[in-house]
Every structure is written in structure tokens, then in C-alpha cells.
Amino acid sequence: MNLPHDKRDKKDHILDVAEKLFSEFGYDGSSTRHIASEAGVNMAMLNYYFGSKDGLYKATLERRIKNFREQLVNLNEADISSWEKLHRCIDMYVDRVMNNNCFHRIIQRELSLNQRSETTDFITEILLRNVNEVKRIVEEGIKNGTFRKVDIEMTIASIFGTKYYLINSTHIAALMLNKDLQNPQVMEEEIKPRLKAHLNDFLKAHLTKHDI
């Protein structure tokens, strides 16, 4: 329960706490009272600042999504090989996901609920850009003969699914890897480079045209 220093810090502090609790207990599982007490503020402040619980929820999402948008890079123009594009894309993507794993847990759960809302559509639209970026790179690589012909969509499912498994099935992944995935240092120094290495390694094997 770190006490904030000024107003800006305070709102951000509340958002930090809310994001953490939403990621742990889900939207319905996180009561406004719980969030307020955990953040060390009066319950009414949540409505004062964010209007409603839903407003608070959306605020936690929009804060990250804004950051998301800024980081969107266009690798299309780059005069580099398809391999290099893929390599850089994975590098950026893994960094982004691993550094905001609470946020990604939230949106993952949001997408796994079948109820379609404006929030869901919004998130879907954002994530679809990542998908299409990777898709374009692989398609181009196949077209220019660099890559082997593979099931592109399923390949993408494997790429994105691998990181989903690591950050959304923490319990099992932690037992399997025998690592403490709650520890940020372990994530940063061990898991992140290992995930990058694996994705690059498996994509190399998967996309390379081996002996016919």
C-alpha cells in the first residue's frame, strides 16, 4: 500500500492496484471495496476519479493500450530479409507482453469470455494488428521463396499461444519449468530470453525449406 505523492501519482497508483487485482481475480471477482482498500483510498474516490467500476476497468485497459499504440512499429518498409523481420517482430512482441503480464492476463481473460462488448471489440481490433503484422511477414516470406509453405494461421496460433501459455497458465508453466514465474527478475533474465530463443529456433526449423 504505497502512498502516492500527488494527484497524478494517485490515479496511477489506483490503476496499478486495480490492474493487479483484475488480473488476479477477474472483473467480477474484484470488488470496488477491495480495490479501494488495497490502494489505501476511500471507496468513493474510485467513482470520483473514474465514474464507475466499469470506468475504472476501462481506464486500466486504455492506459496500456495507449502505450501499445505508440509502440506499434511498421516493419513493412524495412529493407531487411524476411528472417530478420520475423526475428525483430518476435523480439518486440515478447518484450511487450512479458513487461505487462498483468495487463495481458486481463485482456486474455476478457477475450475468453464469450460476451461481446465494446471493450472486447476494441481489444480484438488492437490485437488483430499484431496478428496481421506477423501474418504479412510470413506471407511475404513464402511468396518470395524464403519460407517454406506452411499453414500460416496455425503457425501464428503457435507463436501467440506459446506466450499465452507462459503468462496465463502460470501454475502449470511454473511447475513444468520449475521456476518462480511470479518473480520479475526470473521472468526478465531467464524466461524472456529463453522464450525468444525458442520462438526463433522453432520458426527457423518450421519455415526453412529443408531437403525436398
Add this chain to the structure above:
Amino acid sequence: MNLPHDKRDKKDHILDVAEKLFSEFGYDGSSTRHIASEAGVNMAMLNYYFGSKDGLYKATLERRIKNFREQLVNLNEADISSWEKLHRCIDMYVDRVMNNNCFHRIIQRELSLNQRSETTDFITEILLRNVNEVKRIVEEGIKNGTFRKVDIEMTIASIFGTKYYLINSTHIAALMLNKDLQNPQVMEEEIKPRLKAHLNDFLKAHLTKHDI
């Protein structure tokens, strides 16, 4: 709202409805009133049959888990190649997951919540068996020289993550694939064989010892 014929059918009917709603809205998002009305029974019947909401929840899980246990096959003894073991394992696994995607959505969400409970531990234990089964096959394949040396745990994360992406990120996956993933027939006739083909294809490329 199909009306059941006898008591057994009725309990099963309630479990069917509960499973569907839990998978759609989550545990906290599914009220007992909603479940009861959707199942066409009086609210009190849920407590009468299952003791509590939590009891109903566990009953939905245990019904499938029981089935899970029965399907657990030991591929260890089989006198077949590592490739064949892996192939059969994936085949069984994909079938099982795709045929019970509501159930798998529930347990996946359960694992993504950070709160450890007896239910969580129970599920973790079950799923860990699948992980270890695959792990053993790959380890053995590497040891006897059939497979290339790879990051085993990350490879497993890719296998399980791929299906996870398809059934838990339905919105995005559906847009990416341009398929109706809510349609059971599409899942059965198109997605399932395609996923199997992809997993086998990518694992072949990934685990084969190519030119040194």
C-alpha cells in the same frame, strides 16, 4: 431449455447449462439465478442437488475430470517409434480438448486466476500429467537420437499454447481464420484436422535433425 426426463437427466441437464454459462461468463459472472432460469429449474434446486454454488461448480469440473482420468492412456509401454508416440499423443489430446471446449475454457480461466485453491491444485495435477506424458516422449526421443536437442519445456508450451489460443481466444482466432469457431461442425471437420496436421508438421520440422 430442454426438459429432462428423469432425475439423472435433470442433474446432468443442470450441469450442462452451468458448464456453458461458467465458460461464457466465468464463475463470479454467473449467478445462481441465471443458471437456474436458463436450466428451467427453481433456484433452490441447485442447492438441493449440489449443496452450494461452489458445489455446483466443482460438480461440473469433476464430471469431466472423471472422464479425463478414464481416457488417460499410457503410451510408455507401446513398442512404437518416438514419432508415432508423439503423433498418437497429439491426436488424442486434440480430440479431447476440442470435444470439451467449454470445460477447457473454464479450467484455463481457473488457472489464469492467481488465487490458489484446492480446485486449482486439483486441475493443475491433472493437466500436469498430460504435460509430463508429452515431456517423457520428447525426452526419450532426444535420448535415443530420434529427435533434435530442443528446449523441451518451451516446445511443450508451444504445443499446448496453440490449442489454447484457438479455444480461448475465439474472437481473434475466428477473425484470423475467417471461420465460425462457435459452430461445432466447423470445429470438428475443419479446425480439428487442421490443428492436428499443423502440430504434426511443425513438430516434425522442429524435432528432425536436419543438415548438421
Add this chain to the structure above:
DNA sequence: ACAAATCAATCAATCGATTGATTAGTTTTG
């Protein structure tokens, strides 16, 4: 064989607790 007793199944009504939200009043700040 037949009434009495017992049972599981079901219902409407309602319980206390908790939810998100709001109010009216107080303190802080510029």
C-alpha cells in the same frame, strides 16, 4: 388391501450479506 407414515422433489418467499453507487458533509488547497 388399504390407510398411515415417510420420503424425495419442488416451490415461493425471504433471509442477511455484499455489491456498486450516491449523498451530504468535512478538510485541504491555491
Add this chain to the structure above:
DNA sequence: CAAAACTAATCAATCGATTGATTGATTTGT
């Protein structure tokens, strides 16, 4: 002092759960 920031108290609504009553079928007693 006036606006912004904050609080305690309280709101109606909904939550999961329980109650007592009723039904229809089954079992028991004679």
C-alpha cells in the same frame, strides 16, 4: 473564501442461501 479533494454514512439492487409448505410417489403397519 471558493473550488477541489476527500470521507463517513447510506442507498437500492443483487447476491447466495435457507426456510416452511406442498406435492406425489413409495413404504410401512395392520
